[in-house]
Amino acid sequence: MLKEVVSFLNYSACAELALLFFVCTFLFIMFGAMRLSKGASERFASIPLSDDVEDPRS
Structure with missing residues (x-):
């Protein structure tokens, strides 16, 4: 039963x-x-390049 379900799966949509x-x-x-x-x-x-810890967003 599980083997039949897995064989019907199509993974091409997952790749896209x-x-x-x-x-x-x-x-x-x-x-x-x-x-x-x-x-x-x-x-x-x-x-x-800097040795100090600094916040570049401020």
């Missing part, structure tokens, strides 16, 4: 749905990155 989620997430992150101001992007870029 996962690709859609990936593309939407990628575009959302890209849009957020493009909206950053120049000062904010410079602060984020300088985080690995």
